[in-house]
Amino acid sequence: MPSARSAWGIDIGNRALKAIKLVRDGDRFRVDDFEIIEHEQILSVAGDNKESLLQTALAHFMERHDTKGSVVGVSVSGQQSFARFIKLPPVEPKKIPEIVRFEAIQQIPFPLDDVEWSYQLFQEPDSPDVEVGIFAMKKELVNRQIAYFTNLGLNVQVVQMNPLAVYNAMFYDDRISQTTMFMDSGSENTDLIIAEGQGVWLRTLPIGGNNFTEALAKSFKLNFVKAEELKRNAATSKYAKQIFQAMRPVFADLVAETQRSIGFYASVHRDARIGKIIALGSTFQLPGLQKYLQQNLQLPVEKLDGFKASPPTDAKLAAPFQEGIITLAGAYGLAVQAMGQSKITSSLLPATIRRQKVWQEKTKWFATAAALFVAGSLGAGASWYLNDYSYDQAGPVRKEYQEKFATANGMANRWKQEVEGMGKDDRDNLLRINALQEYRDLWPTMLNGILATVPTGDLNQLKTVKRDERKQIVLDSISSRYFPDVRVPLAASSSEYLKYMGRDVNPSEAPQVQPIYSTERYSRRGAFAEGGGGGISIAEESGASFEQDMTPGQTGPTAANATRGYIVTIRGTTPNKGRGNFIDSAFLQKLLEHTAEQQLKLGRSWYVARAEIVSEGPRFKPNANQPQFPDEGEENAELNGETLIQLDKFGKPIFDPKRDRLIPEEQIVNDREFVVLAIFALDPASAPPDPTKKPATP
Numbered sequence: 001m002p003s004a005r006s007a008w009g010i011d012i013g014n015r016a017l018k019a020i021k022l023v024r025d026g027d028r029f030r031v032d033d034f035e036i037i038e039h040e041q042i043l044s045v046a047g048d049n050k051e052s053l054l055q056t057a058l059a060h061f062m063e064r065h066d067t068k069g070s071v072v073g074v075s076v077s078g079q080q081s082f083a084r085f086i087k088l089p090p091v092e093p094k095k096i097p098e099i100v101r102f103e104a105i106q107q108i109p110f111p112l113d114d115v116e117w118s119y120q121l122f123q124e125p126d127s128p129d130v131e132v133g134i135f136a137m138k139k140e141l142v143n144r145q146i147a148y149f150t151n152l153g154l155n156v157q158v159v160q161m162n163p164l165a166v167y168n169a170m171f172y173d174d175r176i177s178q179t180t181m182f183m184d185s186g187s188e189n190t191d192l193i194i195a196e197g198q199g200v201w202l203r204t205l206p207i208g209g210n211n212f213t214e215a216l217a218k219s220f221k222l223n224f225v226k227a228e229e230l231k232r233n234a235a236t237s238k239y240a241k242q243i244f245q246a247m248r249p250v251f252a253d254l255v256a257e258t259q260r261s262i263g264f265y266a267s268v269h270r271d272a273r274i275g276k277i278i279a280l281g282s283t284f285q286l287p288g289l290q291k292y293l294q295q296n297l298q299l300p301v302e303k304l305d306g307f308k309a310s311p312p313t314d315a316k317l318a319a320p321f322q323e324g325i326i327t328l329a330g331a332y333g334l335a336v337q338a339m340g341q342s343k344i345t346s347s348l349l350p351a352t353i354r355r356q357k358v359w360q361e362k363t364k365w366f367a368t369a370a371a372l373f374v375a376g377s378l379g380a381g382a383s384w385y386l387n388d389y390s391y392d393q394a395g396p397v398r399k400e401y402q403e404k405f406a407t408a409n410g411m412a413n414r415w416k417q418e419v420e421g422m423g424k425d426d427r428d429n430l431l432r433i434n435a436l437q438e439y440r441d442l443w444p445t446m447l448n449g450i451l452a453t454v455p456t457g458d459l460n461q462l463k464t465v466k467r468d469e470r471k472q473i474v475l476d477s478i479s480s481r482y483f484p485d486v487r488v489p490l491a492a493s494s495s496e497y498l499k500y501m502g503r504d505v506n507p508s509e510a511p512q513v514q515p516i517y518s519t520e521r522y523s524r525r526g527a528f529a530e531g532g533g534g535g536i537s538i539a540e541e542s543g544a545s546f547e548q549d550m551t552p553g554q555t556g557p558t559a560a561n562a563t564r565g566y567i568v569t570i571r572g573t574t575p576n577k578g579r580g581n582f583i584d585s586a587f588l589q590k591l592l593e594h595t596a597e598q599q600l601k602l603g604r605s606w607y608v609a610r611a612e613i614v615s616e617g618p619r620f621k622p623n624a625n626q627p628q629f630p631d632e633g634e635e636n637a638e639l640n641g642e643t644l645i646q647l648d649k650f651g652k653p654i655f656d657p658k659r660d661r662l663i664p665e666e667q668i669v670n671d672r673e674f675v676v677l678a679i680f681a682l683d684p685a686s687a688p689p690d691p692t693k694k695p696a697t698p
Helices: 047-064 093-107 139-150 162-172 209-220 224-232 240-268 289-297 315-323 329-338 351-393 395-420 424-435 442-452 459-463 487-491 494-500 579-591 596-602
Strands: 006-012 016-025 028-038 071-076 082-088 115-122 130-138 155-161 180-185 190-196 199-205 276-280 301-303 472-483 517-522 539-542 565-574 606-618 653-655 672-682
Touching: 006 047, 006 162, 006 329, 016 047, 016 329, 028 047, 028 315, 028 329, 047 139, 071 139, 071 162, 071 329, 082 093, 082 199, 093 115, 093 130, 115 139, 130 139, 139 155, 155 162, 155 329, 162 180, 162 190, 162 199, 162 329, 180 240, 180 329, 190 240, 199 240, 209 224, 209 240, 224 240, 240 289, 276 289, 289 301, 442 472, 442 565, 442 606, 472 579, 487 494, 487 606, 487 672, 494 606, 494 672, 565 579, 579 606, 579 672, 596 606
Parallel strands: 006 071, 071 155, 180 276, 276 301
Antiparallel strands: 006 016, 016 028, 082 130, 115 130, 180 190, 190 199, 472 517, 472 565, 517 539, 565 672, 606 672
């Protein structure tokens, strides 16, 4: 879009109309005018009066301000629009529009003919990775929003989602020196905008100032208008303590949703660390909210206090402009984009209006072009003669240039052939040797982590305790499969999660994500008990490679935001009469204590992301001799329904499944066996929030 000399950014929110006019002042912008017009009634509770309130606010704006000669940018709600960010495969630039259109068809939940949509490319300097943001909104909603402005003769050039307008404002003002979250909390919603480098991520939370008002209305049995007045005067009210106590659940909900969003962002952007939060929007005029977020999110929270553009020169405007600046970021970003200086240039302006404006811009040049054509044809002959003469005179210069170019080209080719590739083989060998050091302690520490959670003790004390009261757990086997992305099993329901259990599932039946490398580890030797001791030996078998052999240190055909890990099946038995409750308290809960936070402190590259008891039952089925979960190659093979006890050369039993492995003189009668299915995720990027920690009081 060509640069304009002046532009209005108009953001019609649920509570008020906010507008800023920017003009060029040398090589920067200056705020020439602004306006904040509060609606007589909040739009979300206005019902059928909503449209008339919008029209009234715009009519008042048009009466007070001159918009002639200025282009206009208007906003649409982030909640009513659609935004999705996707990493593109490496392709030629000319093929990107075709791929983006294909992705738009797949991602936008409406036919493309029913929406206005656009896209924006994001790419870090010197990086081949390209991310695309796809933005869309239903045509009927866009047209309805624009009609309020075009019916008044405003020259609308930009239609932008409000969170993207805020991002444009903050990017233009150079406020993204580190990973920063901008929290724009209005009356109806809170837009979270996380910016890092050249990229941006959005999420809209359905929590805003109205939720605080509704909490007060419910607690004090007031109507909405009186509750809103009570909220605005909370800081000076003699009932301030009771007011904030009534709003506390909304404070907690806002923190919880923000923490959940930060956690999700960290899971897909593993190297990102949010450095600070910049708060803006009318809700942050509520006393205590900034401090409350800072205490509970453990991040610095700063209120927006100014713009890069010069403030109004009119002294009457300067003071109220500074007071309302926290609510004006969206309007400011719209004006920046309308002036042609924004980072994100995509717009949801309908195509019919865009074509009409382009035609109008071109029409005024037609007459000028016709006059120039006539004048140009008269001088064409003389121009040709002069150009031909100048070309001949420059012959020696051209020859010298061609000789120097050939010399430089030859030197460049020699460098590529003789210098550029030197040491490549040695460098590759060094990289391969260094790669051998990575993840060398992964499986030892993972196995130690599992074994450390099983109860241990003295064998002599174990014999003195009644069998069904022994705090004893015996591990029979540990099997694992490597998955390049465990996000699907992490989110699976219990019934779907069960399908990932070790060798009990055919790879073709496992839902959605398949492992590309698996290892199986089995042992029937080893007991661990409180009051009993023992050891475990691990015999490894090579697993099948479905696509290509892959270790955690290698890269594969997975998404950049994937969570790699192992799905581990742990089988064991216990004589304790507590059954599942005992297994849960004595083993499973201790296993789940290997959180990302704990493992990060220990400098480990894994953590337990999920663990559940997926099966629990009697060790021996009724009227049967074999274990409920036999393994291939088990010592207790079955023949004609009878269990064969293996004997050594002296005729003594080597392995009897009905005998306790720690105390051979005891028979197993009522022991229970169980299966725990655990997901060991790799590379913990950050620790999740502590769910037991209570939010601070605002």
